[in-house]
Amino acid sequence: MHAPRISVVVANHNYGRFLDRFFGALAAQTFTPDAVEVVFVDDASSDDSRERARRWQADGPWAAFRVLALPRVGR
Numbered sequence: 001m002h003a004p005r006i007s008v009v010v011a012n013h014n015y016g017r018f019l020d021r022f023f024g025a026l027a028a029q030t031f032t033p034d035a036v037e038v039v040f041v042d043d044a045s046s047d048d049s050r051e052r053a054r055r056w057q058a059d060g061p062w063a064a065f066r067v068l069a070l071p072r073v074g075r
Contacts, residue, residue, distance in 0.1 A: 004037035004063040012042045016049035023056045033061035040065070044072035 008026065012019075027033050038060075040053040050069055057065040 005035040006031060007037045007039065009039045010041065010053075012040065012045060012049050012053075014045045014047045014049060016045065016047040016052050019049060019052040019056070023053075023060065027060060034063050036062050037064040038062050038066070039068065041068045041070065043070050 010022075023038075026036070026038075038056075040057075042050050042053070050067060053067050057067055
């Protein structure tokens with residue numbers, strides 16, 4: 001495994017319906033996915049956002065993938 005060359009920080013609140021499309025597009029980029037570090041920051045979503053992100057975390061080809069679940073920060 002290589003050290004990540006690209007870091008992608010995803011700020012999220014209840015956008016689970018878009019995450020499969022987003023992470024699929026990210027994995028399809030021309031750089032190798034193992035050069036990508038993903039930091040998924042969830043602001044207390046009430047939908048399935050964290051579960052979707054955790055599936056990509058487990059199954060994706062990323063160099064690193066962290067899911068951070070925060071208590072509600074936004075309004």
